[in-house]
Amino acid sequence: MIKTITIGLFFSVGILIVNGKITxxxxxxxxxALTTINQFENKCTTSSDCLxxxxxxxACGGPGGYIVYSKTSSYVEYILSLAKLTTKLGRQYNEENSxxxxxxxxxxxxxxxDKNHMCVAQ
Known part of the structure; x- marks a missing residue:
C-alpha cells in the first residue's frame, strides 16, 4: 500500500514539475512524503542500523539538512530516492527564484x- 502511494507521489510530482516551475x-x-515514509520503519537494534x-x-551550496533513517527499513530505496529528489529540486527552486x-x-x-529502538540524530 505504501509503495503504491509513493509511486503515485513520484508520478504526480513529476507531472507537475515538468509542466512548470517548482513551487x-x-x-x-x-x-x-519523505518524513512520512521514514516514520513507517525507522526501527533499529543498534546504532549501526542508522544512517x-x-x-x-x-542557495550557497550544500544540503539544507539531513534525514536519519534505518538501513533495515524496507523503504530505503524510496527514502534515498526522495532525498535525492529534494536536493535536485531544491537546487532548481533556488535558481529559478534567486x-x-x-x-x-x-x-x-x-x-x-535510541532507547525506544528508533534511529534519531544526536
Missing amino acids: HEQLSSINT TEPIGAR VISICTLAKQPIAVC
Missing part, C-alpha cells in the same frame, strides 16, 4: 539508535 508547496509535499542522507539544498540563504554548511548529525 514551495511541491518541495514541502516531497519533504512531507544519514543529505536533503534539500541551500533564493538567498545563509552560507554555512548544515552539520551532518550522528545517527544513533
